[in-house]
Amino acid sequence: MRRLPILVAALAVSVALSPFPVFATRTVTLPLAVHVEDARRGEVPEWLRRANVYYAPAGVRFQVSHTRPLPAGARHLADNRARHRLARRLVRRAINVFFVDAIVDRWPSRATARAAARVGRRPSGRLGGAHIRKPDRRPKSYVIVLAYPERPGATAVGLAHELGHVLGAPHHADPDNVMSYGPARRGFDASQRRMFRRRAQRLLRAGDVRRVRRSPDR
Numbered sequence: 001m002r003r004l005p006i007l008v009a010a011l012a013v014s015v016a017l018s019p020f021p022v023f024a025t026r027t028v029t030l031p032l033a034v035h036v037e038d039a040r041r042g043e044v045p046e047w048l049r050r051a052n053v054y055y056a057p058a059g060v061r062f063q064v065s066h067t068r069p070l071p072a073g074a075r076h077l078a079d080n081r082a083r084h085r086l087a088r089r090l091v092r093r094a095i096n097v098f099f100v101d102a103i104v105d106r107w108p109s110r111a112t113a114r115a116a117a118r119v120g121r122r123p124s125g126r127l128g129g130a131h132i133r134k135p136d137r138r139p140k141s142y143v144i145v146l147a148y149p150e151r152p153g154a155t156a157v158g159l160a161h162e163l164g165h166v167l168g169a170p171h172h173a174d175p176d177n178v179m180s181y182g183p184a185r186r187g188f189d190a191s192q193r194r195m196f197r198r199r200a201q202r203l204l205r206a207g208d209v210r211r212v213r214r215s216p217d218r
Helices: 003-017 038-058 080-089 110-118 152-166 190-205
Strands: 028-036 060-069 095-100 129-133 141-146
Touching: 028 038, 028 190, 038 060, 038 095, 038 152, 038 190, 060 190, 080 095, 080 129, 080 141, 095 152, 129 152, 141 152
Parallel strands: 028 060, 028 095, 095 141
Antiparallel strands: 129 141
């Protein structure tokens, strides 16, 4: 019996040092309002499935709750004003995601320039995604993701990156981290995963997003 406290202590240390947190509760599911052209609607489940792989160790999952058509005039975003005009189409109490064909970035922000410089790159004048803050909305931001032709993996990592911003993550210095601009982004670190779960729970508690019934993956 004396060995029991020692075993419990050893288990506690093992869990604390594990790169994957252990959650006793169910996965936190957040709703997405997806805006996409009708011709690409069938690609959304695969993009989302791949993005959810990155969030699974955090106990967080995203699920489409609304699908809205994206007009032709909103598929090519020529400037920052065009990005902000998308706010007219927001679905309340869901994380809105706009899948577009181009995001032109004539005047890159300092954050964009720093994130690119960390991996030896310079801003190209085009973005793979954008996180737009709207403090007067619920939730307080929405995202835009470039839908890469025939590259579902690239679209998925772009989606995971922008959703990371929604859940409070800044850009990351490690080129392997999803929140970097690295060429081979593989995942999130343990501190990010803990934060994602806390932020996801907070969005639900505050009523910024609706609770959704989790449906089985298709």
